[in-house]
Amino acid sequence: MNITDPFLDRDGDKLREECGIFGVLGARDAAAMAALGLHALQHRGQEAVGITSFDGQEFYSRRGIGHVAANFSSGQAIAELPGMMAAGHVRYSTTGGSGLRNVQPLFADLASGGFAIAHNGNISNAMFLKRDLVQKGAIFQSTSDTEVIIHLVATSRYPTLLDRFVDALRLVEGAYSLICMTPEGMIACRDPLGIRPLVMGKLGDAVVFASETVALDVVGAELLREVEPGELVQVSLDGAISSHRPFGNEAGRPCIFEHVYFSRPDSIMGGRSVYQVRKAIGAELAIEAPADADLVIPVPDSGVPAALGYAQQSGLPFELGIIRSHYVGRTFIQPSDGARNLDVKRKHNANRALVEGKRIVLIDDSIVRGTTSLKIVQMMRDAGASEVHMRIASPPTEHSCFYGVDTPERSKLLAARMDVEAMAKFIQADSLAFVSIDGLYRAVGEAQRNAARPQYCDACFSGDYPTRLTDLAEREDQGQLALPVEKVA
Numbered sequence: 038m039n040i041t042d043p044f045l046d047r048d049g050d051k052l053r054e055e056c057g058i059f060g061v062l063g064a065r066d067a068a069a070m071a072a073l074g075l076h077a078l079q080h081r082g083q084e085a086v087g088i089t090s091f092d093g094q095e096f097y098s099r100r101g102i103g104h105v106a107a108n109f110s111s112g113q114a115i116a117e118l119p120g121m122m123a124a125g126h127v128r129y130s131t132t133g134g135s136g137l138r139n140v141q142p143l144f145a146d147l148a149s150g151g152f153a154i155a156h157n158g159n160i161s162n163a164m165f166l167k168r169d170l171v172q173k174g175a176i177f178q179s180t181s182d183t184e185v186i187i188h189l190v191a192t193s194r195y196p197t198l199l200d201r202f203v204d205a206l207r208l209v210e211g212a213y214s215l216i217c218m219t220p221e222g223m224i225a226c227r228d229p230l231g232i233r234p235l236v237m238g239k240l241g242d243a244v245v246f247a248s249e250t251v252a253l254d255v256v257g258a259e260l261l262r263e264v265e266p267g268e269l270v271q272v273s274l275d276g277a278i279s280s281h282r283p284f285g286n287e288a289g290r291p292c293i294f295e296h297v298y299f300s301r302p303d304s305i306m307g308g309r310s311v312y313q314v315r316k317a318i319g320a321e322l323a324i325e326a327p328a329d330a331d332l333v334i335p336v337p338d339s340g341v342p343a344a345l346g347y348a349q350q351s352g353l354p355f356e357l358g359i360i361r362s363h364y365v366g367r368t369f370i371q372p373s374d375g376a377r378n379l380d381v382k383r384k385h386n387a388n389r390a391l392v393e394g395k396r397i398v399l400i401d402d403s404i405v406r407g408t409t410s411l412k413i414v415q416m417m418r419d420a421g422a423s424e425v426h427m428r429i430a431s432p433p434t435e436h437s438c439f440y441g442v443d444t445p446e447r448s449k450l451l452a453a454r455m456d457v458e459a460m461a462k463f464i465q466a467d468s469l470a471f472v473s474i475d476g477l478y479r480a481v482g483e484a485q486r487n488a489a490r491p492q493y494c495d496a497c498f499s500g501d502y503p504t505r506l507t508d509l510a511e512r513e514d515q516g517q518l519a520l521p522v523e524k525v526a
């Protein structure tokens with residue numbers, strides 16, 4: 038969820054990234070650094086936050102509901118987390134639901150010592166694995182899919198912790214970027230396809246891991262590189278780094294939606310500036326779907342870079358035709374009559390002096406249910422726009438995500454229910470167009486999408502899921518169509 042866009046998320050009408058993770062080893066103020074890093078990742082999850090630290094003897098943990106600043110801005114909170122190693126997690130729950138027991142990092146005392154784990158992603162066979170573990174006597178403390186990994190590590194018969202960890206991951210399907218802490222040090226890894234991001238940096242002698250480079254920037258760390266798909270990086274307490282490739286060297290398929298929306302525009306993802314990629318998507322959109330119009334207007338904030346790219350490519354002026362309030366609280370009682378879109382206007386308002394009498398191109402990053410787009414188009418018309426042409430900086434979102442992103446059921450996705458023409462009617466736009474999937478691939482630097490083996494995960498657009506979806510298949514076998522994201526238990 039994008040914290041800067043409360044209106045746009047109001048109806049659940051955005052895909053929401055579920056988690057951000059951060060870890061540091063070798064810093065005197067590790068917990069404070071983790072809090073700062075997590076603050077930079079707050080857009081990846083606002084429901085809960087946790088940090089676990091290790092001082093060479095003991096693990097310490099503090100977890101809370103709400104934002105990082107609300108839980109970790111006091112000296113006392115940080116003082117409760119001593120040690121030179123810390124890992125943290127911001128969360129927006131889907132798998133497992135909300136509640137403190139599901140807030141990560143999760144921690145367990147294993148035979149080998151303490152084990153803390155922070156996970157970004159979603160294990161698509163978690164229910165299948167859990168059922169087997171429970172039958173063998175495992176007792177789960179949370180309803181999070183991540184706890185399955187702890188039980189698999191605990192019950193593995195391999196001699197070393199690293200081997201037990203790899204043994205556990207071999208059974209896991211889906212998407213995972215993980216930061217784990219043990220009494221020997223830190224382990225960071227990505228699933229074999231690298232679906233969710235994870236980068237590695239350095240600050241003096243400290244090693245830092247984070248979901249996005251923006252978190253490295255904020256703590257002053259230098260980006261070393263991405264943790265590669267299928268790579269497991271082990272850092273010992275004395276700072277020795279070793280890289281392991283237990284799953285071979287399969288090419289990755291990272292989530293292409295990170296470029297479209299999830300990541301902060303000031304992050305570097307896959308070696309590319311997210312901001313520049315978004316501008317390039319806008320430029321592709323202008324080439325593929327020009328509009329006879331007077332102005333290009335972004336839907337703030339996520340549509341801004343693509344709108345700039347569209348305007349520069351098309352030669353049309355870029356203007357801020359929608360102004361966002363920075364002082365939006367949660368809830369107001371709505372006046373009953375004549376209040377159409379009042380709550381919308383409290384948060385975003387049309388810049389009438391600019392829009393009136395103009396033919397406008399509105400740029401947004403995606404359409405999920407379509408309810409938000411409808412309201413924005415209405416807002417532009419109410420402000421006097423003579424034509425509203427909607428352009429979307431991603432292909433139609435036709436499929437649900439099962440890799441750590443909150444999406445509505447497929448039946449609620451507008452693009453799964455309608456073709457583009459019908460969608461344009463639904464949102465009451467004069468025209469509607471989406472960037473093509475090849476246009477999106479060109480924007481991220483590829484010549485085109487490799488249909489035989491796509492370079493990215495683009496399943497929410499293509500339906501081409503890069504892993505098995507065991508839990509979903511089981512549910513469908515049982516005649517249930519609900520997504521496997523609510524409860525593992």
Ligand code: SF4
Binds near residue numbers: 293439495497
């Ligand atoms: S399905 Fe879409 S949102 Fe989910 S990982 Fe793949 S590209 Fe990203």
